[in-house]
Structure formats: structure tokens, C-alpha cells
Amino acid sequence: DGGITQSPKYLFRKEGQNVTLSCEQNLNHDAMYWYRQDPGQGLRLIYYSQIVNDFQKGDIAEGYSVSREKKESFPLTVTSAQKNPTAFYLCASRGLGDYNEQFFGPGTRLTVL
Amino acid sequence: SQKIEQNSEALNIQEGKTATLTCNYTNYSPAYLQWYRQDPGRGPVFLLLIRENEKEKRKERLKVTFDTTLKQSLFHITASQPADSATYLCALHYGNNRLAFGKGNQVVVIP
Numbered sequence: 001d002g003g004i005t006q007s008p009k010y011l012f013r014k015e016g017q018n019v020t021l022s023c024e025q026n027l028n029h030d031a032m033y034w035y036r037q038d039p040g041q042g043l044r045l046i047y048y049s050q051i052v053n054d055f056q057k058g059d060i061a062e063g064y065s066v067s068r069e070k071k072e073s074f075p076l077t078v079t080s081a082q083k084n085p086t087a088f089y090l091c092a093s094r095g096l097g098d099y100n101e102q103f104f105g106p107g108t109r110l111t112v113l
Numbered sequence: 114s115q116k117i118e119q120n121s122e123a124l125n126i127q128e129g130k131t132a133t134l135t136c137n138y139t140n141y142s143p144a145y146l147q148w149y150r151q152d153p154g155r156g157p158v159f160l161l162l163i164r165e166n167e168k169e170k171r172k173e174r175l176k177v178t179f180d181t182t183l184k185q186s187l188f189h190i191t192a193s194q195p196a197d198s199a200t201y202l203c204a205l206h207y208g209n210n211r212l213a214f215g216k217g218n219q220v221v222v223i224p
Contacts, residue, residue: 040121042216090156103159104156104157109154
């Protein structure tokens with residue numbers, strides 16, 4: 001089955017700790033995205049990558065870091081510098097070319113204790 | 114500033130009726146607009162895409178319109194069913210293949 005997976009589904013972290021969220025896709029998509037969703041809010045773009053070994057900051061990149069060493073994988077690290085990390089994190093991928101939709105993973109709910 | 118507005122109040126609708134959702138935007142010039150469905154605790158799922166030169170797009174019981182003069186898209190679900198209950202997100206294309214999402218509009222279909 002082709003798709004995009006995120007793990008874990010639920011994650012708990014103590015304040016001051018870094019944590020890495022996994023995102024893997026087997027759709028052969030070049031572009032990958034990380035969004036954050038807070039209750040009653042729309043999706044906000046954290047980072048995106050359109051090709052291996054390259055990525056760009058989105059609208060709310062502060063306190064986050066990413067890497068894109070493989071086409072299939074785009075992990076997101078939430079660092080201790082992120083002031084309000086508790087949120088629902090969504091990863092998406094997209095084929096290159098105009099007018100393509102984004103395919104989303106199931107999300108990871110991060111709670112900082 | 115750039116803004117995408119969707120109604121924050123849930124739309125409660127009787128089964129079989131047509132649900133209509135509105136997406137208004139300012140300070141964007143999207144080449145296309147997309148609609149997604151999101152169920153609680155899950156990732157959004159793509160429904161429809163409409164390009165700036167298209168007025169209307171249909172897929173089964175779904176219809177989307179796009180008016181670039183009014184800067185508005187309307188999303189219709191005809192013959193609504195309880196299974197259509199979800200939150201529907203409007204998303205605008207902007208620079209470098211990114212999407213800007215609205216906050217979503219919840220639909221509740223009452224049997």
C-alpha cells in the first residue's frame with residue numbers, strides 16, 4: 001500500500017527535551033511538508049522540502065529543525081527552544097508538477113508535560 | 114495582511130439537504146484552490162482542486178465554485194449524509210508550491 005506514515009501517534013515530552021517526529025512516504029513524492037495544527041486553528045507550515053538535501057522554512061520555523069537525507073523521509077525535531085510545542089503535527093507529501101494535491105499522514109499528537 | 118476566512122460556526126444540516134460552505138480570502142492571488150476533509154484526530158484528505166480559470170468543478174455529490182473577482186470559493190455537498198459530517202478545509206496555492214489553509218468549517222449532518 002502506498003502512503004505516508006507518521007510515528008508515534010501520541011508522544012509525551014518533558015519540558016526542556018528535544019523530540020523527533022518521524023515521517024515516511026513510499027509515494028515517490030519529491031516534496032514533503034510539516035504542519036502544526038492547534039485547536040480551532042488552521043494548518044500552519046513549519047518546514048518544507050522540494051528535493052533531497054534541501055529544505056526551506058515555513059511560517060513558524062522557530063524552535064524546529066528538519067533534515068531530508070532520503071527522498072522517503074522527512075523527520076521533524078521539536079527543540080526545547082519551541083515555546084508552545086503541544087500540538088497536533090501533520091506531515092504531507094506531494095508529487096512535483098502543478099496542480100497536485102498534498103497527501104497527509106495520520107498525525108502525531110505531542111504533549112509537553 | 115493575508116487572510117483566509119471560513120465560518121467558525123458549525124453548519125448543522127438535515128440529511129438529504131445541500132450543505133454550502135464559504136471560503137473568502139484577501140491578499141492572495143492563488144493559481145488554484147483546494148478543498149480537504151478532516152475527521153477528528155486524523156490527517157486531511159484531498160477532495161477537489163479548482164484552477165483560477167475554472168468557474169466550477171464537480172465530483173460525485175461535491176461541487177466547488179471559484180470567483181477570483183469576489184475572492185471567494187463555495188463548496189457544496191448535495192444530498193448530504195451523516196457520513197459527510199467532518200471539518201472541511203479550504204487551501205490556497207501560493208508561492209513555490211505551498212498551500213495556505215483556512216481554519217476549517219465543521220459540518221454536522223443530522224439524520
